[in-house]
Amino acid sequence: MRYIEPHAHMVSRVTDDYATMAAAGCRAICEPAFWAGFDRSSVDGFFDYFCQLTEHEPRRAAQFGLPHFCWLCLNPKEAENLTLAEEVLAIIPSFLDRPNVLGIGEIGLNKNSRHEVAVLEKHIDLAVRHRQMILIHTPHLEDKWKGTRLILDCLKQNPGVDPSRVIIDHVEEHTVDLVLDAGFWAGITLYPTSKCSPARAIDMIEIYGTQRLWLNCACDWGQSDPLAVPKTALEMKRRGHSETAIDRLIYQNPRRFLGQNPKFRIDETACENPSDAAEK
């Protein structure tokens, strides 16, 4: 089995997780910028965090042969402070040329507030002006349906947004069709209690197909499982999905979306699917 983990907050994980993910078949990890679990007190905190994402984490991942990529932003959980948000938005462009930066994310909404919407619009504008791809976070639980609709409105209002270069993450049964019908990519997050179980994820795959879907674990400092994607692949096997279909969903799909940024490169010779080799 081979897979790409397109959404993992590795700064919150121990080094053993890199080793375990590599052993399970992970071939690349992508890390969206996230909330630290507390509000950072100044723009300097974000500068250091962006250095961590673009310098330190790639070195930590490389010990296990894993390419590490990232997305940059101020998380919607910190968007109530508009002054701080403006300061953080101002330093992001200086990081965009770094070799592992894929785009702007994970931006979006948390509690669907006016300030969150304003900061989301500024992030979208920044991404469009710098021709960056976008990774969107949709809110949790009772706020997800409303937030997803507000996010789609914001994206549609900016004429520079190309839906094929935007992924809207954390979809569930009540939001997946909203995202796919609007032409965006959709991410299903496998997360205990608050997001999606492997069985439900596979239900959605069977109903909506896999054309513009990916799976991710979104592991962070909370209760989460860095191996959620390969475990769901095993569940797919149990449900009768072929090796080819599984490979398409957990390896080829993220590679196809992320590969729209030429900086996303992984060693294909090292990533040949064992089942492909067997077929040859």
Place this chain on the structure above:
Amino acid sequence: MDRTRLTDIYFPEARSRLIDLAAFLDRIDRAEGQDDFRLKSLRAALAELAAPGSDKARKILLLLSDPTAEPVAEAGAKSAAGAWSRF
């Protein structure tokens, strides 16, 4: 995959979760106090679960969602409760 095979795979887990839910409601009934918006939402969702028809996961997620359309004035708490507070 046919119904029997899916039942083979998922029945034990579904049964376990069903009993956990039943025990949770018993625990709530033994405790003093009134249902808040979360329990009221949960009881409404249980009615939806027992109603005929499919698409139950989507219907229950919508039942537990904020149905309004306008952004709120301030974010307030960062965390979500799992049900709409004005249910």
